[in-house]
Amino acid sequence: xxxxxxxxxxxxxxxxxxxxxxxxxxxxxxxxxxxxxxxxxxxxxxxxxxxxxxxxxxxxxxxxxxxxxxxxxxxxxxxxxxxxxxxxxxxxxxxxxxxxxxxxxxxxxxxxxxxxxxxxxxxxxxxxxxxxxxxxxxxxxxxxxxxxxxx
Amino acid sequence: xxxxxxxxxxxxxxxxxxxxxxxxxxxxxxxxxxxxxxxxxxxxxxxxxxxxxxxxxxxxxxxxxxxxxxxxxxxxxxxxxxxxxxxxxxxxxxxxxxxxxxxxxxxxxxxxxxxxxxxxxxxxxxxxxxxxxxxxxxxxxxxxxxxxxxxxxxxxxxxxxxxxxxxxxxxxxxxxxxxxxxxxxxxxxxxxxxxxxxxxxxxxxxxxxxxxxxxxxxxxxxxxxxxxxxxxxxxxxxxxxxxxxxxxxxxxxxxxxxxxxxxxxxxxxxxxxxxxxxxxxxxxxxxxxxxxxxxxxxxxxxxxxxxxxxxxxxxxxxxxxxxxxxxxxxxxxxxxxxxxxxxxxxxxxxxxxxxxxxxxxxxxxxxxxxxxxxxxxxxxxxxxxxxxxxxxxxxxxxxxxxxxxxxxxxxxxxxxxxxxxxxxxxxxxxxxxxxxxxxxxxxxxxxxxxxxxxxxxxxxxxxxxxxxxxxxxxxxxxxxxxxxxxxxxxxxxxxxxxxxxxxxxxxxxxxxxxxxxxxxxxxxxxxxxxxxxxxxxxxxxxxxxxxxxxxxxxxxxxxxxxxxxxxxxxxxxxxxxxxxxxxxxxxxxxxxxxxxxxxxxxxxxxxxxxxxxxxxxxxxxxxxxxxxxxxxxxxxxxxxxxxxxxxxxxxxxxxxxxxxxxxxxxxxxxxxxxxxxxxxxxxxxxxxxxxxxxxxxxxxxxxxxxxxxxxxxxxxxxxxxxxxxxxxxxx
Numbered sequence: 059x060x061x062x063x064x065x066x067x068x069x070x071x072x073x074x075x076x077x078x079x080x081x082x083x084x085x086x087x088x089x090x091x092x093x094x095x096x097x098x099x100x101x102x103x104x105x106x107x108x109x110x111x112x113x114x115x116x117x118x119x120x121x122x123x124x125x126x127x128x129x130x131x132x133x134x135x136x137x138x139x140x141x142x143x144x145x146x147x148x149x150x151x152x153x154x155x156x157x158x159x160x161x162x163x164x165x166x167x168x169x170x171x172x173x174x175x176x177x178x179x180x181x182x183x184x185x186x187x188x189x190x191x192x193x194x195x196x197x198x199x200x201x202x203x204x205x206x207x208x209x
Numbered sequence: 210x211x212x213x214x215x216x217x218x219x220x221x222x223x224x225x226x227x228x229x230x231x232x233x234x235x236x237x238x239x240x241x242x243x244x245x246x247x248x249x250x251x252x253x254x255x256x257x258x259x260x261x262x263x264x265x266x267x268x269x270x271x272x273x274x275x276x277x278x279x280x281x282x283x284x285x286x287x288x289x290x291x292x293x294x295x296x297x298x299x300x301x302x303x304x305x306x307x308x309x310x311x312x313x314x315x316x317x318x319x320x321x322x323x324x325x326x327x328x329x330x331x332x333x334x335x336x337x338x339x340x341x342x343x344x345x346x347x348x349x350x351x352x353x354x355x356x357x358x359x360x361x362x363x364x365x366x367x368x369x370x371x372x373x374x375x376x377x378x379x380x381x382x383x384x385x386x387x388x389x390x391x392x393x394x395x396x397x398x399x400x401x402x403x404x405x406x407x408x409x410x411x412x413x414x415x416x417x418x419x420x421x422x423x424x425x426x427x428x429x430x431x432x433x434x435x436x437x438x439x440x441x442x443x444x445x446x447x448x449x450x451x452x453x454x455x456x457x458x459x460x461x462x463x464x465x466x467x468x469x470x471x472x473x474x475x476x477x478x479x480x481x482x483x484x485x486x487x488x489x490x491x492x493x494x495x496x497x498x499x500x501x502x503x504x505x506x507x508x509x510x511x512x513x514x515x516x517x518x519x520x521x522x523x524x525x526x527x528x529x530x531x532x533x534x535x536x537x538x539x540x541x542x543x544x545x546x547x548x549x550x551x552x553x554x555x556x557x558x559x560x561x562x563x564x565x566x567x568x569x570x571x572x573x574x575x576x577x578x579x580x581x582x583x584x585x586x587x588x589x590x591x592x593x594x595x596x597x598x599x600x601x602x603x604x605x606x607x608x609x610x611x612x613x614x615x616x617x618x619x620x621x622x623x624x625x626x627x628x629x630x631x632x633x634x635x636x637x638x639x640x641x642x643x644x645x646x647x648x649x650x651x652x653x654x655x656x657x658x659x660x661x662x663x664x665x666x667x668x669x670x671x672x673x674x675x676x677x678x679x680x681x682x683x684x685x686x687x688x689x690x691x692x693x694x695x696x697x698x699x700x701x702x703x704x705x706x707x708x709x710x711x712x713x714x715x716x717x718x719x720x721x722x723x724x725x726x727x728x729x730x731x732x733x734x735x736x737x738x739x740x741x742x743x744x745x746x747x748x749x750x751x752x753x754x755x756x757x758x759x760x761x762x763x764x765x766x767x768x769x770x771x772x773x774x775x776x777x778x779x780x781x782x783x784x785x786x787x788x789x790x791x792x793x794x795x796x797x798x799x800x801x802x803x804x805x806x807x808x809x810x811x812x813x814x815x816x817x818x819x820x821x822x823x824x825x826x827x828x829x830x831x832x833x834x835x836x837x838x839x840x841x842x843x844x845x846x847x848x849x850x851x852x853x854x855x856x857x858x859x860x861x862x863x864x865x866x867x868x869x870x871x872x873x874x875x876x877x878x879x880x881x882x883x884x885x886x887x888x889x890x891x892x893x894x895x896x897x898x899x900x901x902x903x904x905x906x907x908x909x910x911x912x913x914x915x916x917x918x919x920x921x922x923x924x925x926x927x928x929x930x931x932x933x934x935x936x937x938x939x940x
Contacts, residue, residue, distance in 0.1 A: 078492065081490060081492040084439075085492065086490070090438070090439035090441075093615070094491070094648075095566050095568070096651045097650060097879075098879055100879060101566065101651075101880050132431065143430045147427070150422055150423045150850060152288075152429040153288030154565070154613070155428075155613065155615070156436060156613075180888075187888070188880060188885055190564060190565055190618070190858065190885060191616060191854045191857075192857020192860070192886060192891065193853075193854060194857065194886075194887075195857075195891055195894050196850070
């Protein structure tokens with residue numbers, strides 16, 4: 059049995075400890091906002107927080123999260139998360155939306171650490187999140203707008 | 210406008226008898242609560258009970274006593290904004306409040322929800338959603354509005370002509386007021402008017418309004434939006450497939466036992482495209498597939514074994530021979546003798562995967578006598594028939610719940626229904642009793658075929674002494690997308706696949722002697738349309754070539770084009786607009802270059818001006834200024850987003866995407882080697898929309914093909930070197 063706390067709820071999971079955290083969350087915990095896009099930490103669609111830090115859950119084994127605190131897009135409710143969602147909605151960032159859970163998790167993590175990021179900071183923080191609809195320009199603007207909202 | 214399509218469904222009880230999606234309730238139980246309220250949702254609400262008094266005047270509008278207005282959207286939302294665009298048309302004529310509108314995906318029913326440009330076929334593609342629905346959905350809104358007005362007139366005993374409707378409220382000068390919800394039940398009992406008047410465009414309040422936010426945002430911001438990947442049904446098995454390593458290989462033998470040894474694996478079944486491993490969850494199925502794969506033996510006698518380089522060599526030999534004529538004017542051969550300057554060029558573009566963020570998937574579940582397909586569904590009518598064929602059902606026994614698609618770019622609309630058929634084959638082989646979700650891995654998705662074909666273009670043109678083009682010869686070599694599909698009759702004429710030459714055979718430039726011809730070699734690589742289809746390669750060849758002619762003539766590339774576009778005011782219009790907004794003519798500075806391209810596709814016109822900075826063999830794309838003429842701008846913000854994103858999708862292919870073959874094996878597999886655009890290379894983008902009173906035309910695709918030539922032209926301006934291959938590399 060491996061214990062996890064997901065969005066504040068305790069879970070006990072009887073699974074192979076090598077199972078990627080992504081599939082634990084999606085298929086066993088039952089939260090599907092975190093997406094599978096590549097399975098090798100290349101696209102960022104599976105980004106969630108493990109003990110407060112963003113990780114690519116597709117490449118994080120369950121064992122590495124044992125006893126840990128996980129926040130998924132469904133549970134993101136801190137100030138940065140709220141500011142990011144508000145800016146995303148106001149600027150109509152989403153298109154197909156499949157990558158956006160990951161984009162939002164990365165953006166909110168950036169703003170939590172660094173409330174007034176420069177363009178270079180944004181570039182570094184977001185380069186691991188692919189969006190095939192290429193909403194990148196709006197994401198950049200939205201992060202700045204969210205930062206202004208947090209200030 | 211004559212009303213010949215709309216009937217009162219609520220009055221005729223259609224919903225009770227027609228919507229047999231009772232199983233929708235099952236899925237409804239698995240829906241996150243947030244997916245239910247006033248926001249766009251996928252087409253699962255068909256299983257919900259209608260509240261008493263609901264007003265459903267036609268197949269597109271449902272008004273509840275709670276004052277909600279649901280617009281049934283017949284097209285797939287895959288990011289292009291159709292769950293916002295189509296409701297705008299209804300809401301405009303209905304005079305609804307934007308915040309009372311919600312969007313819902315339509316069920317599969319080609320009689321009601323066909324694409325009006327495609328005959329009796331339901332499907333999404335070619336950037337036609339707004340264009341084909343322009344009258345239909347405004348009429349649907351106008352009919353509902355008139356019935357609400359009539360209901361109010363009867364209730365208040367006043368003349369209907371004195372009733373005003375504004376932002377979801379009906380009012381009479383005498384002081385009476387009522388909301389849509391208060392009148393819904395009464396309106397539902399009325400006959401449908403035979404004719405309704407549509408608004409004059411000067412009366413539009415929502416069409417053209419930049420302040421309407423997207424209807425699909427909320428669920429995409431909190432993780433509750435439902436994609437095919439997220440479907441979970443009781444008893445459902447997830448299938449991962451061992452596919453052939455080369456196209457055309459046939460399954461010889463396999464050993465089930467390594468897969469069966471994986472905990473969670475339930476079944477291992479043979480299907481025409483390989484071996485499927487079904488498990489209780491994805492990861493077990495994937496481990497099972499990976500364990501099985503080494504045991505699978507393939508007969509590769511008929512497999513495709515060439516590499517991209519060999520294909521190119523063959524194409525080059527073909528390009529030396531005349532092809533099937535696609536367009537001819539004057540006498541290019543004779544004219545070539547009189548030319549003062551000759552320019553020749555060969556352009557090459559690689560195979561491309563669509564690489565949508567959501568790897569392909571499809572769910573099939575038993576439902577009564579038939580089945581229920583849950584999918585980000587782009588080609589309902591073709592897929593219904595294909596699934597019915599596999600399962601021995603009638604097409605109408607295949608119900609489809611239209612979910613959101615995590616991108617598609619054409620991939621989910623396959624005339625051969627490849628991945629949908631694969632799901633049906635697995636469902637059948639597994640016994641047909643349990644719901645099955647087919648889930649491709651990213652590697653399956655990259656290596657699974659149905660690519661934008663590799664194309665080679667050879668161009669030859671001559672200038673007269675003034676530098677004007679005397680003749681233009683354009684030879685195109687590449688696989689036909691349409692050949693062998695149900696679209697042959699519509700899209701292949703006189704041996705020419707229209708989608709292979711579009712953007713080239715309709716060359717807009719005035720050139721007296723012209724020849725465009727085509728070779729459509731057959732290869733064992735499955736190919737498919739990819740966002741903007743033929744224009745993805747023709748625009749690159751044509752717009753780079755015309756730029757080369759301008760430079761050879763010593764003329765300004767914008768002026769040169771404008772001169773050759775006499776009589777093409779919309780092409781000229783976007784070109785002038787983009788040039789003016791970009792500051793064309795100013796010196797961009799040392800190490801920098803500015804390039805331009807203009808192209809018509811999906812009946813819309815797009816010009817782009819690109820600024821680049823070159824440092825040695827590296828370059829950065831600094832800014833792209835886009836001008837678009839898509840007729841009446843229904844949703845300016847959606848149009849801007851599609852211009853930005855469509856350009857970004859094309860930029861991805863201009864900078865990095867390339868799918869190559871070696872001995873028949875696809876060399877790339879995932880995003881580490883199939884390198885798509887990331888945020889650090891996304892330029893600053895400006896979009897300018899041309900004011901217009903023309904009918905609306907497409908916006909999902911037309912920005913995509915323009916960026917590669919504009920960028921190549923900018924690099925040529927900066928370095929003096931012209932690039933002829935995509936992706937563009939200076940080194």
